[in-house]
Amino acid sequence: MSTEVRKKYFDLLELPPDASFAEVRKKYLYLSAFYTGDTMELAALNGDAPYHRRQAILAELQEAYNKLKDMQVEEEQTQQPLKSPDMSAHDAMKEYLNGITAFSGPILKEIRERRGIDLSSMSLATKVQKRYLEEIEAEQFTWMPAEVYLRGYVIEYARHLSLDHQKVAEDYMKRYRRFRSSSEEKKK
């Protein structure tokens, strides 16, 4: 990503270009919440912030965040692992991830919990409803609108945990098709 494009995304999030990714995330969540809600400040603008404009702002924020997130992931992958105090935790996580042969709902849940991420904040960041995320983890589908969405949601889920989302989606969907066909057989 060129520095000019980078700067544009930081500008959109109203941050200086040296802001950390943690700041990017916090600001993204803050501004998204502000432009989604019915706040006093927006009400005071006498129609200067109608629905379609706020939607356009939200879309821009989302794009800026996604792009900066991708960049962050790329950087992490190319960087040599840093010698930091939480290295042991990092190593333990890596070992755990290496031991996984196939990703499933319960395993995703386990990884999420080990990373200390709760479903509400994941839902905010990925824009996937919390109940769908719960269903992915439980592998029980009541609310999920259709199979085509499931794959996309699983990818969002995996990306949020910085996992190899292609592999996660592949594993997950394989399992999903297996237990769906078996449950259909039971119905028969």
Next chain:
Amino acid sequence: MQQAAKPCEIWAVAGGKGGTGKSFIISSIATQLALRGHRLILIDADYGGANLHSFFGISRPKYSLSDFFEDKIPLSQIIVHSGISNMGLITGALGSLDSESITYTQKQKLFRQIRGLEADFILIDLGAGSHINTLDTFLLADKMIVVTVPEITAIENLYQFIKSVYFRKLKFFMGSIGLKDTVQELWKNRANYGIRSFANLVDYLKKNLPDMHIAYEQEMSKFAVYIILNQVRKSTDILVGENLKSVCLKLLGLTAVYAGYADYDEEVQRTINRKEPFMIHCRFSSVVKEIEDITENIRSEKRSGFSAQIYEYGSP
């Protein structure tokens, strides 16, 4: 100490609604700068409701702007002492003058003489409202400061005020590149040009006047407002300044800095009534520290201002 090499910086404060604390804030900022050793002149340019002298316990100033407007005494000769070292005061005209009665020539002469004053800083207090003389005096400043309180009516007025200032600036700018009436014309018939908002208008100008692009960046990108939130009573109020900053950026396309906030403190009123400068007589109030921070954020031009700290106060 000689600081002749450093050019004088003009700060002005305004903000639309009356009674938000503009005069209190600018007089406190002035005191803070003076205490830090900067030589400054504070001007009361509230053309209809001058009262800045009261913040320094002066009841009948020896000179005022009336002497400048009516008796043609040069501005540099009507400076009175504020009672605080390093700070001179030009008090507002009492009674005889209102914004309407100032002529164009008088205004130009006043601006010329303000720019010619010798000091490190010139601070200007303005009245409520968006009168053209208020807008023009505000645009004289290198640092344009607005004060609001966390109330919907004040925010409404502030937003209108900022729009008026920006529009006026844009008109001056277009005039300077020989397109005096273009902005007016475009805005009046904006439906025909598919212009729906301020930001649209600027985009339209940039797109259709290719030469303007560079000049615009040079001149208009300097346009920035510093937002101060006053009379804060609860911690969630503090976020209002950050939200207003975002609105300026996203909906008007102009640079805004959240310079900081000041708590509501009953001591403010009490010291004013006792005719004592607040910053000197209320050292234990939280407001003193807040004014110090605000002053530093504006002076240092830290564009991030207060914003980095907002997360301590919750979500919008």
